[in-house]
Amino acid sequence: MAQDTSQRSPASAATPARALLPLILPALLVGVLASVLLLLVEGVAERLEHVLWATLPDALDVGRYSVLWILVVLTATGVAVGLVVWKAPGHAGPDPATMGLDAPVLPPAVLPGLVVATALMLAGGPSLGPENPIIAVNVGLAVWLGRRAAPRAPGALWAVLAEAATVGALFGTPVAAALLISEALAGRQSEGPLWDHVFPPLVAASAGSMTTTLVAHPAFDLGLPGLDRPGWGDLLAALVIASAGALLTLCAVRAFPYVHGVFTRLRHPMLMLPLGGVVLGLLGALGGHLTLFKGLDEVGELAADPEGWTAGQFATMTVVKLAALLVAASCGFRGGRIFPAVFVGTAFGLTAHALVSGVHPSVGVAAGVLGVLLAITRQGWVSLFVAAVLVASASIIALLCIATLPAWLLVTGRPQMQLRADGTPVR
Numbered sequence: 001m002a003q004d005t006s007q008r009s010p011a012s013a014a015t016p017a018r019a020l021l022p023l024i025l026p027a028l029l030v031g032v033l034a035s036v037l038l039l040l041v042e043g044v045a046e047r048l049e050h051v052l053w054a055t056l057p058d059a060l061d062v063g064r065y066s067v068l069w070i071l072v073v074l075t076a077t078g079v080a081v082g083l084v085v086w087k088a089p090g091h092a093g094p095d096p097a098t099m100g101l102d103a104p105v106l107p108p109a110v111l112p113g114l115v116v117a118t119a120l121m122l123a124g125g126p127s128l129g130p131e132n133p134i135i136a137v138n139v140g141l142a143v144w145l146g147r148r149a150a151p152r153a154p155g156a157l158w159a160v161l162a163e164a165a166t167v168g169a170l171f172g173t174p175v176a177a178a179l180l181i182s183e184a185l186a187g188r189q190s191e192g193p194l195w196d197h198v199f200p201p202l203v204a205a206s207a208g209s210m211t212t213t214l215v216a217h218p219a220f221d222l223g224l225p226g227l228d229r230p231g232w233g234d235l236l237a238a239l240v241i242a243s244a245g246a247l248l249t250l251c252a253v254r255a256f257p258y259v260h261g262v263f264t265r266l267r268h269p270m271l272m273l274p275l276g277g278v279v280l281g282l283l284g285a286l287g288g289h290l291t292l293f294k295g296l297d298e299v300g301e302l303a304a305d306p307e308g309w310t311a312g313q314f315a316t317m318t319v320v321k322l323a324a325l326l327v328a329a330s331c332g333f334r335g336g337r338i339f340p341a342v343f344v345g346t347a348f349g350l351t352a353h354a355l356v357s358g359v360h361p362s363v364g365v366a367a368g369v370l371g372v373l374l375a376i377t378r379q380g381w382v383s384l385f386v387a388a389v390l391v392a393s394a395s396i397i398a399l400l401c402i403a404t405l406p407a408w409l410l411v412t413g414r415p416q417m418q419l420r421a422d423g424t425p426v427r
Contacts, residue, residue: 023200026150027161031207034138034165038208039215041115041134045122049293052123065289070125071281074292077124078277081117081333085269088113093136096128096334097260097419100426101167101180101379103136105159108144111137117334125292126280127324127343128335131170138162161204168205171389172218177205179381221392222303222346224362230395235402237352237359238367242403245348245371246410248318249341252326253375253417257425260330264423269332276331280324287320294335295321295343299390302346306361311354318347329417337417341376342386345369362391363399370400371407376417380408 052073057064085092090110093099106114118133139162146158164177171177181198212218227234263272284291290298302309302317309317325340349368353359366387373383384404388397415425 020196020199023157024203026146026153027165027200027203028207030138030142030146030158030161031165031168031204031209032211033141034162034204035169035208035211035215037138037141038130038134038166038169039212041119042122042130045119045130048119048123049125053125067285070284070289070292071278074125074281074284075274075277077120077126078274078280078331078333079270080120080124082269082271082273084113084117084120085273085332085334088116090114091269092117092334093133095419095421096132096332097256097329098421099132099136100377100418101131101135101163101336103132103139103159103163105143106136106140108140111140114334121333121335122294124277125284126277126328126333126335127292127295127321127340128328128333128337129294129296129339131166131336131338133334133336134170135163135166138166157200160201164201165204165208167208169208169212171386172209172213172220173389174202174205174209176382176385177208178202179385180379183379183381220389222300222365222390224303224306224365224391225360227360227362227391227393227396230363230399233358234360234363235399237356237363238399238403239406241349241352241359241364241367242371242374242400242407243410244352245345245368246375246407247371248348249322249344249372249375250411250414252322253415253425256326256330256415256417257419257423259326260419261423263331272332276327276333279327279331283320283324283327287317287324291317291321291324291343294339296339299343299346302343302350303361303365303390306350306353309350309354311351314347314351314354318344318351321347337376338373338386341372342369342390345372345387346390348372362393362396366391366396366400367403370403374404374407375411375414378411378416380404 053064057069062069092113093106093110114133114137118130139159142158142162167177167180168174178198181201266272322344329337345368346365349364353361353364370383370387373386384400387400415427418426
């Protein structure tokens with residue numbers, strides 16, 4: 001009997017279709033709900049942003065992005081988020097420096113404070129994106145609701161569905177979620193075909209991405225000049241820029257636990273976050289308004305006119321945005337690091353284009369984003385995907401795959417921009 005079991009074909013261990021079919025409806029519901037929550041939070045944040053950065057300064061007759069107003073709004077944002085973190089149940093979730101895309105399951109009472117802190121952060125201008133806290137909120141809600149609707153289903157199922165759905169909604173495509181899941185499964189032994197494990201979260205990611213696409217019509221293509229036929233110069237540029245971007249970002253990653261430690265010693269959110277807001281205001285005044293916020297809309301402004309700034313200006317925005325990301329992630333603002341990292345990589349790639357006119361802007365941007373994301377996330381597939389989706393050119397994918405190799409050798413085994421609970425970096 002033991003011999004028969006050992007010789008059983010791999011196909012016989014596959015999850016049967018009748019086991020996957022009942023998961024489709026729950027996955028669709030989780031996907032739609034995750035996208036709706038993301039859109040609601042971003043919609044509220046956009047309305048508040050308009051009030052803070054247009055209505056109020058116009059009414060007060062001060063410049064919308066004057067040095068004074070940037071300092072006032074960023075400091076006030078630190079105070080407001082600090083109050084939420086201090087007084088809200090559960091203190092708006094765990095230390096954001098310890099959170100990645102694989103969110104913990106938070107109690108329902110913690111989620112409203114986390115939502116409010118995230119919306120305030122997005123509106124006020126700190127250099128963080130919505131991904132980490134929104135994933136945490138969706139995971140918490142999905143697990144809480146799922147356990148009541150289907151108590152026999154494993155809690156891990158709802159968490160996986162919510163993570164995949166939110167990633168799909170964030171990027172407007174289920175591909176990023178599929179790549180994340182595949183990368184996670186590669187690190188563990190799983191029985192059965194890969195697609196049996198990917199199928200339910202891919203349904204959720206598809207529902208989340210389609211809901212976002214139909215409602216908000218997101219577009220990640222920056223409209224940069226196309227790369228029809230890459231040459232040896234393009235390959236060399238991709239290799240150098242991706243590796244240089246990774247090395248530059250590793251400097252910030254190396255400083256992350258130390259900067260976080262400085263803010264942690266203040267011990268109270270009403271000291272940590274207002275001080276962080278002041279520092280971010282000073283950085284915003286130095287780098288200009290394009291270095292504020294999560295960075296996705298600002299990336300579009302940079303890409304719309306690659307010749308509109310000098311190499312020095314692009315370099316300044318690169319360093320300031322990277323510093324702002326470091327400070328915002330260290331002082332307690334609730335937010336993720338992927339979207340501002342895209343701005344850092346874009347500005348870095350355009351710096352290379354401004355310095356060497358032979359560097360194609362699409363190659364510079366894609367390679368810069370690739371290197372920066374590899375250093376921050378250590379997510380190879382997602383870094384490749386994000387870098388490629390910004391540039392609508394199939395020929396650039398081969399360049400990026402090759403450029404990944406030396407950049408990965410630089411970042412693998414080194415700390416990433418995420419900490420454990422004891423303050424030591426995750427590797």
